[in-house]
Amino acid sequence: MIQITDMTFRIAGRSLFDEASATIPDGHKVGLVGRNGTGKSTLLKLLTDEYHPDGGEILVSGGRGVEDPIGMVSQEAPSGPDTPLEVVLRADKERERLLTEAETTDDPMRIAEVQTRLADIGAHAAPARAAAILAGLGFDDAMQAAPMSSFSGGWRMRVALAAVLFAEPEILLLDEPTNHLDLEATVWLEAYLARYPKTLVIVSHDRGLLNKAVDAILHLENLKLTLYQGGYDRFxxxxxxxxxxxxxxxxxxxxxxxxxxxxxxxxxxxxxxxxxxxxxxxxxxxMEKLPDAVNEPTTRFSFPNPEELPPPLVTFDNASVGYEPGKTVLKGLGFRIDGDDRIGLLGRNGNGKSTLAKLIAGRLAKFDGDEHRSAKLRVGFFAQHQIEDLDPEATPAEHMARLMPGALPDKVRARLGGVGLVQDKQTTKAKHLSGGEKARLTLALITYDSPHVLILDEPTNHLDIDARDALVQALNDYTGAVILISHDRRLLELTVDRLWLVANGTVKPYEGDLDGYRDWLRQEERAARVAASEDEPDKKNDRKQARQASAEKRRQTADIRKKIREAEKKLEKLTQRKAQLEERLADPKIYEGPTADLKEVILKKEAVDREIESAEAEWLEAESALEEAS
CATH class of the missing domain: 1.20.5 (Single alpha-helices involved in coiled-coils or other helix-helix interfaces)
Known part of the structure; x- marks a missing residue:
């Protein structure tokens, strides 16, 4: 249980919390949300005693007999000769200690006690559980057995996440856990956290995760904490x-x-x-003092639109690409990109999505095959490393002025304002900008010359929810082509109209939607678990049967999934209609007008409420049917 009572905290003279209070009961899963810089990560450090409040108190208690109930992803990514599987297994301190004692003690009574306790905690099944968590986060068998020193920082952070999930602490604290994940691993994590049996507090700007994995939202605003029941949309x-x-x-x-x-x-x-x-x-x-009105600044993005070029902008025919001769990553590539394309790239990390993006952007040369590009083509390319490559001593205005020599200061400022960098942020050195502000600066730098194709590789990792919504609007207003790699399902759903699957060394169109892709991933995971549980001689045949069963289930549940999507769309429209009516009822002017007008609005709202109730019942019925069929 977490009990925060009248907690006040200041850092560097700035107040982040002022007599804030909240209670999170045992077993609750809570999403901690708020604008960038409000103190969400600081609250996690207060919960772990890394920081101490200036006033009030924080009480944290775990289950009976638990000495250290809190678990959090280590800030230091594991490295060295150990394998990911070994690192994850060591996260269960009790299991490690008991296994060591079992090998060293000579006392028969103690040996019996140790073996009993090992059986109670499922110690002998632990390697399989650790391997399953690593597989969910994208590690195949070979990767699980490779030394940690062979992995990039992002993959090592995945191991750190797997370790804390495996340890299964009484209170699990996660700070933006999807930042190092692809869409496939994010889908797995959503399902895993939704089943997490203990208390969870997660800082995230991912709407999908906050809708599927938590049952309450803790909102940090105006130095206070407010707990709302339900996922993010309900909040x-x-x-x-x-x-x-x-x-x-x-x-x-x-x-x-x-x-x-x-x-x-x-x-x-x-x-x-x-x-x-x-x-x-x-x-x-x-007279009661009402809370101060919330006047949060509106986040807006805008990208300059390019002049129109005759299609196609880019074509490839039977091309292959890689990083070293003889080490092809993708082959048999044949596709074209037109000026109005909106394409989302699917596929697990390591399958070649970023390689394909670099090929299209002209950052990688093809090994063979045919390639054609429009002579006047300009491409804007966003990748995570570009944020780290910014000149730390230069301001956003200086970064932009370098790309726009001779441009008037007003024009430079306007381009920065187009990504939400305004006023003093334009003259702040890059090293003092937040991750979200650096991401905005990078977006401004890659779009300054009105590119015809905009390629974005995980652009939302450091953006809050309002900024993500602004990015959706900006991409939909942008008239050039968009190629998007993202673990944020909502961003993909609202901006792309075609999906390409990067897998098995090539790229093919994916004919389904993201819901279908999610279901396919989960069916594949179930099939893999079934195959792994069988004896080795029968594995090949069982995998085939599992895949066939998975395909049959997808076929049988297609109509149900369609009903779910229709019900969700209907609910979204009804909710918007209800919000409009409630806005009218909140306007004092309606109470000064004719009574008949007020009555009409009230009756319409009551009718919408009934329709929402009916639509929710349809959705629940369809969800239950899908769960039974699965």
């Missing part, structure tokens, strides 16, 4: 309703206050009305 709706109600109350209170103040001003010195005036003065003093 967003509930918060909007709450703000609308407060705004309506504020308007009503303001009118009452003006009326009383006018009475007091007019009659406070008139003997016959003095008592009534004093009564109103006391009523004003007792």
């Amino acid at each position: 967003e709706k509930t918060r909007e309703e709450r703000l609308a109600q407060i705004e309506a109350q504020r308007a009503k209170q303001s009118a009452q206050r003006k009326h009383m103040e006018a009475f007091i001003e007019r009659f406070r010195y008139k003997a016959s009305k003095a008592r009534q005036a004093q009564s109103r003065i006391k009523a004003l003093e007792r």
Whole structure:
């Protein structure tokens, strides 16, 4: 259990929490959200005693007899000669200690106790469980047996995540766990965390994860903490309703206050009305102080649109590509890209998505085959390493001015403003910018010359939810072609209309949608688990049968999944309609007009509420049917 009571905390003279309170009961899964820089990661450090509050208190307790209930991903990525499997297994401290004791003790009674405890904690099944977690995060058998020193920093951080998941602490704290994952590993993690049997607090800007893996949202805003039940979409709706109600109350209170103040001003010195005036003065003093209005800045992105070029912009025919001669990553590539294409790349990390992106961007040369590019083609390419490659001593204005020599300062500032870098952020050195601000600067740098093709490789890792929504809008307004690699399903769903699957050394169109792809991944995972549980001589045949069964299940559940998607779309439209009606009801002017108009709005809202209830029932019925069929 986590109990935060009137907690105050300041860092470098800046207040992050002011008498904030919240309670997270045992077994609850909570998403911690708030704008960049509000103190979400700081709160995790307060929970682990890395920081200590200036006022109030934080109480953290685990299960009975648990000495150290909190688990968090290590900030130091593991390295050295150990394998990922060995690193993950060592995360269970009790198992490690008991195994060592079992090999060293000579006391028969103690040996019996140790073996009993090892059986109780499932110690002998631990290697299989650790391997399953690593597989879910993208490590095949060969990778699980390779030395940690052979992996990049991103893959080592995946091992650190696997280790804390394997340890299964009473309270699991995760800070942006999907930043080093691809879409496939993110889908696995969503399902894993949704089943996590203990307390979970996760900082994330991934709507999909916050909708599927948690049952409550802890919102950090205005130095306070507010707990909302449900996933992110429900939180967003509930918060909007709450703000609308407060705004309506504020308007009503303001009118009452003006009326009383006018009475007091007019009659406070008139003997016959003095008592009534004093009564109103006391009523004003007792009037409840409503929360301050939230005036958060709106995040906006815009990318300059290119001039139109005749199609196709890029074509490849029977091409292959790699990084060293004789080590081909992708082959048999045949495709074209036109100016209005919106393409999402699917496939596990290591399959070649980034290699394909670099080929299209002209960063890698083909080994063989045919290639054609429009002579005037300009390509904007975003990759994570570019954020780290920024000049730490240069400001965003200086970075942009280097690319736009001779441009007027107003034009430079306008381009930075197009990605939300405004005012003092334009003159702050890059080393003092947040990860999200560096990502915005990189987006500005790659789009300054109005590229015809925009290639984005995981652009949202450091962006908060509002910035991600702004990126969606900017990409939909942009008139050039977009090629997108992202673990953020919502970004893909709202911006691309074609999917390519990068797998088995080549690239092919994927005919389904992202829901179908998610279901296929989960079926493949189940099939792999079934195949792994059988004896070695029968594995090949069992894998074939599992794949056939998986395909048959997908065919049988296609109609159900279609009903689920239709119900979700219907719910989304009804929720938007309800929000519009509630906005009208929150407007004080409607209460000053004809009663018939007010009654009509109320009746419409009641009708929408009934439709939402019916649509939710349809969705739940379809979800239950899909779960039974799976």
